[in-house]
Amino acid sequence: MxxxxxxxxxxxxxxxxxxxxxxxxxxxIYKTENLNLWYGDKHALKDIQLDIKQNEVTxxxxxxxxxKSTYLKTLNRMVELVPxxxxxxxxxxRDRNILDKSYQVEELRTKVGMVxxxxxxxxxxxxxxxxxxxxxxxIKNRKILDEIVERSLRGAAIWDEVKDRLHENAYGLSGGxxxxxxxxxxxxxxxxxxxxxxxxxxxxxxxxxxxxxLVQELKKDYSIIIVTHNMQQAARISDKTAFFxxxxxxxxxxxxxxxSNPADQRTEDYVSGRFG
Amino acid sequence: xxxxHHDTVVKRMSKRLLKNKIYKxxxxxxxxxxLLVLAVLGYRMIIQGTGYLNWDxxxxxxxxxxxxxxxxxxxxxxxWLLAIVAPVxxxxxxxxxxxxxxxxxxxxxxxxxxxxxxxxxxxPSIVFGLLGLTIFVRMLGMGxxxxxxxxxxxxxxxxxxxxxxxEAIRAVPNELREASYGIGATKWQTILKVVLPSAIPGILTGxxxxxxxxxxxxxxxxxxxxxxxxHFLPESIFSEFTALPMQxxxxxxxxxxxxxxxxxxxxxxxxxxxxFMNSIAVIxxxxxxxxx
Amino acid sequence: MNVQSMIEQHKNxxxxxxxxxxxxxxxxxxxxxxxxxxxxxxxxxxxxxxxFFRRVPFFDYILGTEWxxxxxxxxxxxxxxxxxxxxxxxxxAIVVAVPLGLAAAIYLxxxxxxxxxxxxxPILEVLAGVPTIVYGFFALxxxxxxxxxxxxxxxxxxxxxxxxxxGIMILxxxxxxxxxxxxxxxxxxxxxxxxxxxTKLEVALKVVLPAALSGIxxSxxxxxxxxxxxxxxxxxxxxxxxxxxxxITDSIQTMTAYIVQVSTGDAGYGTTIYYSIYAVGFTLxxxxxxxxxxxxxxxxxxxxxx
Numbered sequence: 001m002x003x004x005x006x007x008x009x010x011x012x013x014x015x016x017x018x019x020x021x022x023x024x025x026x027x028x029i030y031k032t033e034n035l036n037l038w039y040g041d042k043h044a045l046k047d048i049q050l051d052i053k054q055n056e057v058t059x060x061x062x063x064x065x066x067x068k069s070t071y072l073k074t075l076n077r078m079v080e081l082v083p084x085x086x087x088x089x090x091x092x093x094r095d096r097n098i099l100d101k102s103y104q105v106e107e108l109r110t111k112v113g114m115v116x117x118x119x120x121x122x123x124x125x126x127x128x129x130x131x132x133x134x135x136x137x138x139i140k141n142r143k144i145l146d147e148i149v150e151r152s153l154r155g156a157a158i159w160d161e162v163k164d165r166l167h168e169n170a171y172g173l174s175g176g177x178x179x180x181x182x183x184x185x186x187x188x189x190x191x192x193x194x195x196x197x198x199x200x201x202x203x204x205x206x207x208x209x210x211x212x213x214l215v216q217e218l219k220k221d222y223s224i225i226i227v228t229h230n231m232q233q234a235a236r237i238s239d240k241t242a243f244f245x246x247x248x249x250x251x252x253x254x255x256x257x258x259x260s261n262p263a264d265q266r267t268e269d270y271v272s273g274r275f276g
Numbered sequence: 277x278x279x280x281h282h283d284t285v286v287k288r289m290s291k292r293l294l295k296n297k298i299y300k301x302x303x304x305x306x307x308x309x310x311l312l313v314l315a316v317l318g319y320r321m322i323i324q325g326t327g328y329l330n331w332d333x334x335x336x337x338x339x340x341x342x343x344x345x346x347x348x349x350x351x352x353x354x355x356w357l358l359a360i361v362a363p364v365x366x367x368x369x370x371x372x373x374x375x376x377x378x379x380x381x382x383x384x385x386x387x388x389x390x391x392x393x394x395x396x397x398x399x400p401s402i403v404f405g406l407l408g409l410t411i412f413v414r415m416l417g418m419g420x421x422x423x424x425x426x427x428x429x430x431x432x433x434x435x436x437x438x439x440x441x442x443e444a445i446r447a448v449p450n451e452l453r454e455a456s457y458g459i460g461a462t463k464w465q466t467i468l469k470v471v472l473p474s475a476i477p478g479i480l481t482g483x484x485x486x487x488x489x490x491x492x493x494x495x496x497x498x499x500x501x502x503x504x505x506x507h508f509l510p511e512s513i514f515s516e517f518t519a520l521p522m523q524x525x526x527x528x529x530x531x532x533x534x535x536x537x538x539x540x541x542x543x544x545x546x547x548x549x550x551x552f553m554n555s556i557a558v559i560x561x562x563x564x565x566x567x568x
Numbered sequence: 569m570n571v572q573s574m575i576e577q578h579k580n581x582x583x584x585x586x587x588x589x590x591x592x593x594x595x596x597x598x599x600x601x602x603x604x605x606x607x608x609x610x611x612x613x614x615x616x617x618x619x620f621f622r623r624v625p626f627f628d629y630i631l632g633t634e635w636x637x638x639x640x641x642x643x644x645x646x647x648x649x650x651x652x653x654x655x656x657x658x659x660x661a662i663v664v665a666v667p668l669g670l671a672a673a674i675y676l677x678x679x680x681x682x683x684x685x686x687x688x689x690p691i692l693e694v695l696a697g698v699p700t701i702v703y704g705f706f707a708l709x710x711x712x713x714x715x716x717x718x719x720x721x722x723x724x725x726x727x728x729x730x731x732x733x734x735g736i737m738i739l740x741x742x743x744x745x746x747x748x749x750x751x752x753x754x755x756x757x758x759x760x761x762x763x764x765x766x767t768k769l770e771v772a773l774k775v776v777l778p779a780a781l782s783g784i785x786x787s788x789x790x791x792x793x794x795x796x797x798x799x800x801x802x803x804x805x806x807x808x809x810x811x812x813x814x815x816i817t818d819s820i821q822t823m824t825a826y827i828v829q830v831s832t833g834d835a836g837y838g839t840t841i842y843y844s845i846y847a848v849g850f851t852l853x854x855x856x857x858x859x860x861x862x863x864x865x866x867x868x869x870x871x872x873x874x
Contacts, residue, residue, distance in 0.1 A: 078458065081453075081454070081457070105457075106462050106584075109457065109459065110459070110572075110575060111572070113458065114454075114458035120452055120454065120455045123474050134571060136465045136469065137460065139575070139578060144574070148571060185455075186458070188571070189575065192572075292767050292769075293767055296767040300675070300679055303679060306667070306668045306672050307671070307688060310736070310739055310743070313736050316710070317698070317702070317703075320709070320710050368598045368601050371599070372599035375592065375598065376599060379595060389603060392603050395860055395861075396605060398790070398860035399797075399857075400799070400824065400852060402824050402827055403797070404609070405831075406612060406613065406845065410616065431608075438602065462587075488697065493700075494700065494701045494800045495799035495828065498803075498831050499827060499828070500831075524702075525804070528704065528705045528708065528709075528804055543701075543702050543705060547702070550697065550699070
């Protein structure tokens with residue numbers, strides 16, 4: 001038998017080690033190390049350490065201005081749209097540092113979908129909204145597109161509501177429906193991770209409930225990271241919760257633990273509604 | 277001690293209110309006067325011109341005799357002119373607007389380009405004629421062709437189109453761009469597939485208004501030396517041609533009184549073309565307003 | 569079916585990268601066209617004007633009071649009569665357009681209901697969209713005969729008729745820009761004055777007008793600039809007799825009308841007359857440029873008032 005190169009051997013050793021340390025844990029999808037971020041002079045994220053797991057729903061909570069949305073937008077480098085942004089540290093997505101300039105943002109965002117605070121469908125037909133992603137990534141075949149559109153809309157639990165009006169403008173839908181269209185648009189390219197930035201903050205309670213149910217459903221196939229200002233929502237739908245305050249991670253643990261028995265006083269103050 | 281005496285205030289109040297009323301009427305009549313002028317102008321043209329609006333008028337070339345004079349060459353020439361101006365000015369104008377709104381960094385070059393555009397918008401149209409005469413007609417040897425006149429007119433309306441397109445692009449909500457980037461689209465894909473389609477109604481509305489200005493503009497054509505008596509239709513963009521306002525100018529200058537009516541008829545045709553173009557702009561604006 | 573693997577298959581990284589790099593450059597070039605147009609204008613004017621000044625002494629041009637280019641024996645190129653002609657028309661236009669334009673602006677911004685504004689503003693825009701050749705024809709065939717009834721001794725070609733019509737032409741510019749300036753005066757300022765018992769007129773004249781003054785001034789300066797550069801109205805109704813005097817009932821000639829006169833005549837390429845239109849065009853360009861810069865300066869300088 002040919003002897004394996006030393007490096008590869010070492011890597012296998014390391015993997016074994018990891019498995020030994022965390023045998024019951026799911027694999028990491030995002031590993032953030034020493035992340036700092038500035039908007040101009042403003043230090044918005046301070047020394048973030050976070051290890052987000054695959055096929056879980058991770059909620060990020062905290063008062064407004066605490067950096068939770070900024071952190072989420074760093075995970076698909078959307079934060080770079082602000083011209084004065086500067087970052088240090090590393091975020092490993094499946095073992096590659098996405099903050100490295102050689103990492104193509106388009107490639108990253110193809111793997112990491114995003115759902116925004118306000119429903120933002122394109123002023124196009126429902127069909128064209130969903131087919132937008134596959135199309136820009138080169139899929140032109142009408143039959144395949146039809147199939148993707150149907151599957152994505154079913155995945156976002158809105159197929160039955162819109163199947164007869166696929167070629168009508170998405171702006172004719174209600175806010176809640178629009179948000180599920182946006183989720184379907186995101187599902188159409190079958191991402192690995194879905195980032196959700198307060199996806200229900202602009203919705204009525206019934207639409208919110210539908211989106212929450214949807215998140216539970218999607219968890220089976222996707223890793224979901226959701227920023228929310230609504231603590232009940234975090235408690236209802238997430239597996240893990242991270243509490244952000246003033247650009248720092250105060251506490252990150254099982255959701256049950258955060259809401260029933262937090263380790264940090266500030267976390268307790270926040271989840272019990274004493275501030276924020 | 278009382279500084280303000282209630283009685284005096286009341287007494288003066290009725291005076292002040294009366295003054296307010298009188299001035300209101302004055303302001304209103306000034307506004308109405310402007311509208312009145314428009315009405316008189318339209319009425320005059322219709323009274324003077326309709327007599328000459330018949331099939332022959334559309335089917336004849338211009339003539340020394342008013343009863344034989346027609347507008348065929350000018351109408352067709354204006355359409356040829358539009359065929360150059362529309363694509364050239366829209367491509368250049370929208371391209372520049374996309375660059376300034378989506379790509380340009382905030383630096384001195386951008387500020388300079390922006391300032392240059394607003395100053396170019398204030399240059400009198402006749403000066404553009406001088407530019408066209410020197411550069412297009414003589415230096416580039418295009419002669420008094422559709423092409424030379426079209427390029428001159430394109431430059432004339434370019435600043436208007438750029439500014440209109442910039443406004444339309446700026447009105448596209450950022451959330452749409454973010455949504456596109458979020459799916460992994462590149463910047464150009466986002467511009468081409470999301471920003472421009474959303475901005476198109478605004479661009480078209482502003483564009484059509486600018487084009488109608490090019491159709492009604494006379495001075496640059498005069499300076500370029502566009503002929504007025506032409507008895508053939510243009511065959512290519514290199515042909516000589518004449519245009520509606522040019523033809524009207526020629527008729528209006530003629531000493532015979534009959535030609536006044538011919539000119540008025542020509543004006544009616546020109547105004548009909550402009551009303552047609554403006555209605556398209558209004559329809560587009562109404563159809564697509566309140567989108568986001 | 570796996571979408572991600574399909575995406576992987578269709579990935580054409582090189583092409584995408586190339587387009588992403590190329591497009592901003594192409595678009596930058598289109599943005600440069602406007603700069604090129606300005607350079608072209610300035611280059612054309614300077615170049616041809618330079619040729620003109622090789623034939624006509626500079627001071628004879630800018631200080632001369634006789635403009636007789638077509639005189640066979642002793643042509644004279646003193647530009648002042650043309651400038652005077654332009655100023656006569658511009659002055660009359662301003663006298664017509666400023667009071668009417670401001671009155672309309674005050675009415676629309678302070679008195680008119682939303683419905684009235686919605687109807688009147690587009691009509692004013694139509695007035696701005698009427699081609700100048702139409703206005704010229706209107707001045708010559710309607711306004712001049714009408715004025716002749718009122719003013720005895722008014723010639724067919726004169727400064728008053730085109731002046732009034734140019735005023736009507738720039739009225740929408742002044743009304744619309746002034747109305748914008750007045751509308752952007754904060755409500756709270758009006759409410760403050762109204763709460764003290766002011767009438768609407770007092771609010772308009774003592775609060776809104778002063779607050780919006782820079783915008784109003786800028787609109788007037790822009791109107792002046794447009795009046796100076798206006799061509800077809802003065803060509804048709806103003807005449808072609810450049811004179812260095814203060815008479816407004818007689819035929820005049822403006823800078824623009826002179827350029828038109830030469831262009832429609834048959835002055836050959838390369839003659840002094842040919843080059844003279846560039847010198848006059850250059851003079852005109854400088855006048856309007858100064859006005860535009862002044863308008864920009866006024867509205868920038870006094871912008872942050874509230």
